[in-house]
Amino acid sequence: MRLTLKIWRQANASAKGSMHTYEIDGISPEESFLEMLDELNEQLTAKGEDPVAFDSDCREGICGMCGLMISGQAHGPEVTTTCQLHMRSFNDGDTITVEPWRADAFPVVKDLVVDRSAFDRIIQSGGFISANTGSAPEAHSTPVPKPKADRAFDAATCIGCGACVAACPNASGMLFMGAKITHLGELPQGQAERGSRVRAMVATHDGEGFGGCTNIGECAAACPKEIPLDVISQLNNDLRNSGKYLR
Amino acid sequence: MAVTGVIFVLFVLAHMYGNLKLLSGQLAFDEYAHHLRVFGEPMLPKMGLLWIMRIVLLVSVVIHAYAAFTLWGRANNARSTRYAVHKMAQASLSSRFMRWGGVTILLFVIFHLIHFTIVKPNINADYTQAQIDASPYIMATASFKIWWVVLIYVLAMIALGMHINHGLWSATQTLGWANSPSARATAKGIALIVAALTVVGFLIPPLAVAFGLIAK
Amino acid sequence: MTELIHGLYTEGEALVDPSAPTGPIETRWERTKDANRLVNPANRRKLSVIIVGTGLAGGAAGATLGEAGYQVKSFCYQDSPRRAHSIAAQGGINAAKNYKADGDSIHRLFYDTVKGGDYRSRESNVHRLAEESVNIIDQCVAQGVPFAREYGGLLDNRSFGGVQVSRTFYARGQTGQQLLIGAYQALERQIAAGTVEMFTRHEMLELVVVDGKARGIIVRDMVTGEIETHLADAVVLATGGYGNVFFLSTNAVGSNVTATWRAHRKGAYFGNPCYTQIHPTCIPQHGDKQSKLTLMSESLRNDGRIWVPKDAADCDKDPRTLPEEARDYYLERIYPSFGNLVPRDIASRQAKNMCDDGRGVGPSISEVGPDGVTRDVRRGVYLDFADAIKRLGRPAIEEKYGNLFDMYARITGENPYETPMRIYPAVHYTMGGLWVGYDLQSTIPGMFVAGEANFSDHGANRLGASALMQGLADGYFVLPNTIREYLADAPFEKISEDHPAVVEARTSVEERINYFLNSNGNRTVDSYHRELGSIMWEYCGMERTEEGLKLAIDKIRALRADFWTNVKVLGKNEELNQALERAGRVADFLELGELMCIDALHRRESCGGHFRAESQTEDGEALRHDDEFAYVGAWEFGGQPGPNGMGAPVLHKEDLVYEFIEMKQRSYK
The missing domain is CATH 1.10.1060.10 (Alpha-helical ferredoxin)
Incomplete structure (x- = not known):
């Protein structure tokens, strides 16, 4: 799968953030959404660009640490956690917007990481x-x-x-x-x-x-x-x- | 907010019942309007019930609007940075139209009070001011023969219906009466029925007049 | 010191647990509690305890010590103490309540746990665990943990993991979550009361040892990068297991060994590092981008039948089209009496054997074999419910396993009601951990270790539903009663942040961070972690051989050397820097991995989760050698491990004496 990712980047809590666009190719539909982001980070690191910070821990849908606004929907298009969302829920060529939870009670720590x-x-x-x-x-x-x-x-x-x-x-x-x-x-x-x-x-x-x-x-x-x-x-x-x- | 909302709903239903008297003809409707003014005499002074209702409603409006604007403000402060993309998953049109719909209804009520209570302007050249002042029935029917007045009332009643549809169900939540899936379904059902009833009930008289289904 | 054995390690003096109780086993714990000194409530306020980790053990200990009135500082790397990986435990928690009147008792739970641990755990510890199990249920119910109940309103329980009594209490498939939330809420209550100070997104990077005693920790604030020093009168590590040394495991992606490994480097012995539990019913790997594996409850084996095609040529065919005679129900064939319900390690190993034989199913993934040759292997076997659905009907299967089937469908995109599930073993739990005495104190005075982080109660293999029991027993009931014996020595000498030992610890942390950030290499941290994981899985996984382990040690050393010259970490310290966090963790895994291989190499027997190919019966079953290996292998850090074998670790043996239970060889044929 080939995807266009629009991701919110923000250096720290007080910095001004903005959306950045990344292209990623060769994604398997069997991968989870977070594994797709892992892969993006591997590619960014190889290019010397700062990887995208996002929270996750158990990656089996129970710890509650992950959470991304994916194309305007909390945890994306399925009723599940972000870590249990798989790329088969998307189509080849899709543009996906990824934002942190937006609430003043949950200030952004960095990129997609918020303080809950x-x-x-x-x-x-x-x-x-x-x-x-x-x-x-x-x-x-x-x-x-x-x-x-x-x-x-x-x-x-x-x-x-x-x-x-x-x-x-x-x-x-x-x-x-x-x-x-x-x-x-x-x-x-x-x-x-x-x-x-x-x-x-x-x-x-x-x-x-x-x-x-x-x-x-x-x-x-x-x-x-x-x-x-x-x-x-x-x-x-x-x-x-x-x-x-x-x- | 829920309590004042329920007061409005009860008032609106009573108001609608009165309006439907229009269908019974001038005598019945004017008699009803007169009776409202002398209701409870001599225990109450003339216009007593009406003023009690007016005061209760006025206080309710103030509370309801204050609560609404407070919630609105809190919501804005709670998310000062908006999403670039945000999709609603299931929110009803009614629930998304509460704030602007509420403002619409408030503006309509002001118009409505000027129209039928405070100023009672004669907007139909076929009638005299004296005729309008003399009979509430004539006042109403004269207005509803004008298309744009009917249009305003139709739009306002749709806004009111939507407001009640979400508002009444929301009130059951706020009052803590929807504590199970079945109670939630019942509450939503009742809200929808009351909302539909309100829209239909209020629009029968003006539309009947507009389409000439009522004599004179 | 003896000379180098296998060129890898030396053997030191035997280890004796100074806090081990004696006398009748039924009263050992009671007598220990009575003998342990008390700390006056007024003095507790002046005593400080650091607790690292907020899972069942750490969260429960933090809440309990806070309630008792000590000044507690609690640390976790997650954004909230509620995220600790105890939350992912599904099955349940054992307790000898005997509510079913089916003959259960503390003694029977004690016996089952010792036997399940393949006679490699301490009798005293396990008996205490069984005693406290009943108190845990009472405590959790009082906290509002919503255990499953019967229609009469009383607690329900079920039989689990092949035991013959019904003693497993559960909250649907989310028991760990509910127990952890209970401990978390108790902890938050103490935070509000001011007895516990909570530090989230703080990672322990070093232990502070002053005059031989644990006196504090060095942590990094993961948001600001600030290196902080926290000093206290005692330190508790409750930081979980180290299964992520395999990269792919059922652990959380953040689970790591750093806290315990840093303590090991400062003098704490590491007990039985090679004992890992591999769980047979996990969802197989989908490809080389996989970041973690997910477990499904092994209750699935009660109704599912495990098979692979008889002919390797059939492996990529639709399994539904294969006739009965083309299928090999291998567990039923090899173990006619236990069939699909053989213990975890046997089910796991046989699945591996089938896949090594070329008869695995599912996507083929390229991997490097023991001979160093890369080949494509299908890693998966079928777990088929077609017969069960035919026999019991689909509604009955939905009722029993619906949530597991949904989970499987969500992850694989396949419908397990229509096609057989695919499963494969995965690393799940590590029985090994820091060595502790009966009092949960490590070989560094003042440093206590609780939960999965210590080695103590499960021997060579953990029974199902025992991990939650041990975590909570340690946290609520054991540690608070043993740590007071140490704290009763108060007051402790005041130390300041400029004490040379504190400065040294702090400087070493700063130097390591600077090293990573300035290394300018060209390989990402994750790529090293994946490679380490595949070495460990291949040579130190389900089946271990002398030849393989020696090869693995060479490979790990080469990889570690490469890591330290070639790792690439971007960004700076003064920010949230997830690559930097992982670099430190992987550096420690690279050292731990070698020790695990050395431990596995030295233990030339098969016991519990540790299967040495050289030690098996004629039928290929695990063979213990109680005459040679009935001991705990406690390893002392030998200095910076190096490729030339310098800094060889020192093995200390703690003999295991069985006074109340007779050692038996198990058989499942």
């Missing part, structure tokens, strides 16, 4: 169940109804990649946050902190500069783990009832 530590700070503010090591009761002392356990699991599959924010026209992080609220709120162990959790996380989210949610639904459509939109409703429900949970 805002997500960590949201979790820090309440995305946990306070259970000190060694203080846990016997696991079977609290049964969890299977439907609740299943819903908690579905929400807990979030990989924190940030595609929801990237795809959202408002750059909102509500799907990420809603997934955590739903995961912990569905479980009996999560009830004690249910009210304070949602309030603290929402306050942090808004303070980090994410946009507000207008329920457009692009987040859920872009989510590689197919987290459904109802976690946002659940978050709002918990927020509305947070006073009750705090009593």
Whole structure:
């Protein structure tokens, strides 16, 4: 395959970036998108040009480290992570635009690498169940109804990649946050902190500069783990009832 | 935003119901309009209910618009560098038209209030100002015989329908009532039905007048 | 010192674990915890601990030590502690809860793990692991880990990896993810509480040893390039395994050996480096641009049948057109009683044998053989579900394996419901790692090693669903209880950043970085890494021979020499420079690879994941030599390895004594 790549290049957080065009040939449709970028970097290095910086780690779709805006779609045209996107999803001769996640809460570090530590700070503010090591009761002392356990699991599959924010026209992080609220709120162990959790996380989210949610639904459509939109409703429900949970 | 939005939807539905009285003829419609003004007497003063509604709606507009512009501003600040290429995956036309659609509706409401409440200008030379002031029925039918007035109302009602279609479903999300896939489907369905009902219900009287389906 | 053996290494004094407990095995851990001194809560605030790595072991240890009140500094190279590669574990986590009342017990888990490790692990460690397994489940449930549940609301579990009891707790196929998120959230809670200071995108490049004790680390801020010194009273390495020495493995592309290798160079012994686990059911390589391999749960072997064509000429034909009589269901043929469910190492090795025999399937990839000749080989065997679909129906197969089939389809573009899957073994886990005592302390006082980074609990082979168990046991329960015995010696001598040992460590890091940036060579870092990987895979992979290992050592030395003269790294230090990061990692892999080959060469027996062609039964099965090799091979760094054999590593043997379990030769025929 022969491709034209238009890639965002930006030397560092404070530098001004711009799109650069590269031609690449001899790409196999079996390669993953990131392997195609690896190959571009090998060629750039051989020519003495600075390779393109991009994040990735597990390359099996679970760590959440990779994430690119590919021709205007978060993680590209398939419902999966960038690392699990393969070149067979493209056609010979295509022009592909590659940009970093765009959100002021996710500042660009270099080229296609962004800083998603805002997500960590949201979790820090309440995305946990306070259970000190060694203080846990016997696991079977609290049964969890299977439907609740299943819903908690579905929400807990979030990989924190940030595609929801990237795809959202408002750059909102509500799907990420809603997934955590739903995961912990569905479980009996999560009830004690249910009210304070949602309030603290929402306050942090808004303070980090994410946009507000207008329920457009692009987040859920872009989510590689197919987290459904109802976690946002659940978050709002918990927020509305947070006073009750705090009593 | 959700709460004020729901207030608007309830108002709009009631308003639509009243409008449909137009089909019952001048007597019924004028009687309805009069009754609105004396509703609740003597417990309420004359025009009492109307003013309560006006105040509630006015406050709602302020809150709704304030929230909307705040969200708009936050969205702009949250992504100060735009994408070179951005494709929407599934966003409905309604959801993408909320902000400008909302502005459109606001402008229309101002026009509508001037048209039928505050100034009541006579724009149809076939009628006198006295006739218009005397009968709300005549006021309405006189206007809807003019094509561009009908066109404005048709466009505004389409904008309103789209706004309700996304807005009502969005309100269920914001209020936390769409916590499952089935609840989400129901909410979206109801929103679509209410939106369609609104568009059709509001447009029947003006179109009926425009096409001469109502006598006189 | 003895003289050079094989011209490669010397043998030093025997190694004895100073913290090894004695007495009845059931109470060894309890008695150790009681004997370990306590640290007064007021003093904990004054004690600092550095933890490198935020996977199950590092994340759990960071959270627990933070809760206890120590000042913790936690480091990871990723952008968030939640990315650590523990997240990719699919299958589950073992715990001797006996919820199914099927006869499971701590003793049985202990026995299975020792046996699974082919009698090359310590009884005391494994027993402790089995004891703590039950606490892990309690802890994780309390944190909100959404384990699979039955309709009654209680925890479900399943039988895994050929054991006869049902003790594997799981969260669909994403158990590692859920456990890691639990540990991550506990860690983030401590970060918010101010007890843990988190450094993301920071890579440890050197260990600081002052007066024989580990006192800090030198890290590079991967965003700004700044070389930072962090000093503390103790250092914990929880940096995972080194499978990426093979370039292609199921590890994350960033996984590396640098932290542990740098510590090894500073005096920490490396235990059993040759013990690697090769997993049979991975998705085969698609071509020479491949960057990593993906594992599929081996539960697939429960219903899939493995075969290759009998005739090499049929290998490029559509498998569906081949009649039964043209297929060789080789595992069922060779191992009639276990069939497709033979252990991982056997399934792996036989797949390699079939492909070496020219009967592999899938795309042919050119590779350099042991004889140095380049040839095209198909590396893959069929895993066929046609019979299972006929027998159970497609819905039943979808229900059981749907997510795995989807994953396969996503990666290969083939529909496994229609055509047989292709699988091939891949490097998955490294049982070897830094040598630690029962207290998880390395041979450098004050430096502790937890999780996959240490060598301790799995012997020569790890059982399925045991990696998560070990990582969390070390992090939540073992390390916090053993490190206090060391920290109770506080206060420790204050050291400053201009201490000569600190300056030396820092300077060496800076010099190495400058060397790479100024080397002006003409080969990329990745090309060296790929070449090293193919050498390791060929000679130190599934089957090892004396001749091959010696050849590999020569090749690695030549490659390393070339690397240091010819590597090309662009850009500067003061920026995000991914090629520079990789250069340092590959430099360390080039040294580790040699040590792995030396270890594999010296262990002239077949055990667990280590198969020496010279040590097999008449039927070609692995043959252990307990009389000669029932020991841990702990290697002391011998100085800068060089092509002339200088700086030969020193082997220290720690004898493995079996008091409670009888050693047996395994058989799967």
